[in-house]
Amino acid sequence: MAAPKRKAPRAVKRRAPIPSSLSDFLSEKRGAGEENFLGTVRKHIVEKNKADHSRRQDIIHPSEMVKDDWCPKATFLRITTGVHHKQNFGFQSLNIFDTGHESHRKWQGRAWDIGWLEGMFKCLHCSVTWWDRSPHRCPTPDCKSKALEYAEVPLSAEDSHLISGHSDGMLTPARSLLEIKTVGEGTVRFEEPERLSKYLVTIPDGSKMVDLPAMWGSIKVPFPSHIRQGQIYLWLAQARGLDVDRMTYIYESKFNQDVKQFVVRANPDIIAPLLETARDIKERVAAGDSAPDCVTGDVCKQCKPYQQETETDGEEAPRRGRRQALGEDDTEARPTGTEAEKPPRGRHAGSAGKPDRADRRQADGAVRRVHQVGRVRRNTASSSRGRREGL
Numbered sequence: 001m002a003a004p005k006r007k008a009p010r011a012v013k014r015r016a017p018i019p020s021s022l023s024d025f026l027s028e029k030r031g032a033g034e035e036n037f038l039g040t041v042r043k044h045i046v047e048k049n050k051a052d053h054s055r056r057q058d059i060i061h062p063s064e065m066v067k068d069d070w071c072p073k074a075t076f077l078r079i080t081t082g083v084h085h086k087q088n089f090g091f092q093s094l095n096i097f098d099t100g101h102e103s104h105r106k107w108q109g110r111a112w113d114i115g116w117l118e119g120m121f122k123c124l125h126c127s128v129t130w131w132d133r134s135p136h137r138c139p140t141p142d143c144k145s146k147a148l149e150y151a152e153v154p155l156s157a158e159d160s161h162l163i164s165g166h167s168d169g170m171l172t173p174a175r176s177l178l179e180i181k182t183v184g185e186g187t188v189r190f191e192e193p194e195r196l197s198k199y200l201v202t203i204p205d206g207s208k209m210v211d212l213p214a215m216w217g218s219i220k221v222p223f224p225s226h227i228r229q230g231q232i233y234l235w236l237a238q239a240r241g242l243d244v245d246r247m248t249y250i251y252e253s254k255f256n257q258d259v260k261q262f263v264v265r266a267n268p269d270i271i272a273p274l275l276e277t278a279r280d281i282k283e284r285v286a287a288g289d290s291a292p293d294c295v296t297g298d299v300c301k302q303c304k305p306y307q308q309e310t311e312t313d314g315e316e317a318p319r320r321g322r323r324q325a326l327g328e329d330d331t332e333a334r335p336t337g338t339e340a341e342k343p344p345r346g347r348h349a350g351s352a353g354k355p356d357r358a359d360r361r362q363a364d365g366a367v368r369r370v371h372q373v374g375r376v377r378r379n380t381a382s383s384s385r386g387r388r389e390g391l
Helices: 022-026 037-051 072-081 091-113 185-191 193-198 212-217 224-240 268-287 328-333
Strands: 117-123 129-133 147-150 153-157 163-167 169-171 176-183 200-202 208-210 246-253 259-265 376-379
Touching: 037 091, 072 268, 091 117, 091 147, 091 169, 091 176, 091 246, 117 153, 153 224, 163 176, 163 224, 176 185, 176 224, 185 193, 185 212, 185 224, 193 200, 193 212, 224 246, 224 259, 224 268
Parallel strands: 176 246
Antiparallel strands: 117 129, 117 147, 117 169, 147 376, 153 163, 169 176, 200 208, 246 259
16 A cells, blocks of 8 residues: 655745844835935935025125124125125034924914914915015905915115015014024024033033023023114114014924013114124225225134135135126015005015025024025915915
């Protein structure tokens, strides 16, 4: 009798080894052709910032005027040569700037919700711009769209001082301009380093860290550069005929989103020396005179690059000429249509061109240019008044 045939042994499927730690489980092993989202975004954001030369270079920006180390010579050379020695920022700094932009949209939207927000608005359908207070729809008879965008408060004294910029908003019931700031450890390190040192604590391993709650609690007034910036905007607004006499500052903490409000009344004496310096630059530019002295009396890091005709790599720096060479910047600086009409209560709706916001370009404190994330957009036809359109 033949022996029964034996079945071949089944192949044993080996299970994947169980990760020994959470970090092993989360580690991503990518193939050579597999894209990484965060890495791709990092590269895109940094390269986009490097390629952006849209900020006007033929004016004096309030953001540069208010710095303790402002160099009038560097500003004069930037305006007269059109050469912009732009600082390149890393991804973390650019991420900080975008966080500030989102905070601006949030607080401008809230002011819009309660009917306090006044300034320039833009229809996203027909692109008309006009001065209004918390509107619900486009004023163009053939449009009437409810998809609107807040374009802030353009301010300018180019004819007398070459100064131009944008305030974050105007709060009509309070007769106040609005300035929104996000405040973190980096803000204090830049604005008041001595305050940061005061709140350093030693932890058990011997290293030091900042007591953020205590440091945030110690902030009782706006930082000096913020006050100067607000005073410049108030001076520009009053020169334009706007009915404002104070600046409302909204400080939002980055580490816990707590919020503080400060109100500072207009006091032109605070910025009188800055305005005199700006006027001197304007007169020198108009007369073709030589540059004013460096802030240090010799050469500082701001004006030193202008001693060279080219960048260190041999390539010519990006040039931004006077207004005739600015293309769309020039169009925005000259209001047309309903934008040129005089707004109610004596307010003039002329635009000041590109704002002085350099995306915001110095962490937490500096001001930004017109950017996709720098304005509040709203579809007022939505079921929720506070809903914004996707950017």
